[in-house]
Amino acid sequence: MFSTSCHYALQAMIYIALRSGKDKNVDLASIAEELDIPKHFLSKILQLLVKNKLLLSMKGPTGGFKLSMPASRINLIKVVEVIDGLDVFNRCGIGFKQCDDSSPCPIHFEFSQVRQQVEEIFETKTLEQLTTDIEDGNSLVSLGLSTKIKK
């Protein structure tokens, strides 16, 4: 559904939301290593996110990346918008270029309803919700990202 660049961006944003703070940056190497993403490639993606004001970057020792605003104000769709653009949510399921509401393909209405649900999910979910979920040990337990110790 999304490009790998977009997947990397989403994963990195989640990671940064988990690990950075007001006065704490996360450095590229750590993100790349823990998420198993090619470092230099990730670098370009993060630069895009910086340019589009979702991230802040600092150079020098103690430098790195952090969110540009509270995690509660960043929803997933903002990330997708920067990397893949919003019309991923608007493509015909069968690949007809001319397919839209006024000239629908045979599955257009069923399919666009589902697409709308995906958009809704990405619109609704904020980084804050995701990190809470992870910190509580409800998600991504296998990655060991939770900061809480589960008994």
Place this chain on the structure above:
Amino acid sequence: MFSTSCHYALQAMIYIALRSGKDKNVDLASIAEELDIPKHFLSKILQLLVKNKLLLSMKGPTGGFKLSMPASRINLIKVVEVIDGLDVFNRCGIGFKQCDDSSPCPIHFEFSQVRQQVEEIFETKTLEQLTTDIEDGNSLVSLGLSTKIKK
């Protein structure tokens, strides 16, 4: 969501369902031209569909392609299965490889519910339903594929 090969396959199957009959084949050149698909590329895709028993092909003059079974028995998912494989319906929305029911990503359950709906659509819709829809002038009118003349 699907590869272009898969889109081409779906479009071609619909076209063949519309234009072929028990004793009537449709030739590659016509399909490629009307659907605006590179001919030689389409050729390989159709060969895959032949190998996987969704199409029959005949050589020689009057040769071409036709469905291997009634349009009512071919649903869209069979086409997707041959070209892209079924695990397109099973991928994590954020791209985490280890994401599944037992080790979910933070949007796993919402997302897989939606994926299931897509699968449902492709499972339910048969080529017969689609062609009926098109012949009645309810879909793809712009392609001019309908055989009926609308007043």
Place this chain on the structure above:
DNA sequence: TAATGGCATGAAGTAGAAAACATGTCTTTT
């Protein structure tokens, strides 16, 4: 102020999907 650790940027390389090409083989028709 020099050394170090980090991001920024542009160019170059790779792999796989997509497309084009050339040739072979089969089947109908005359």
Place this chain on the structure above:
DNA sequence: AAAAGACATGTTTTCTACTTCATGCCATTA
């Protein structure tokens, strides 16, 4: 049986997303 029309097959080329490499630039810290 020969010609022509169609699919079949294998090779090559192109394109693009993805990845890597090399270098420049900036900020902290000793």
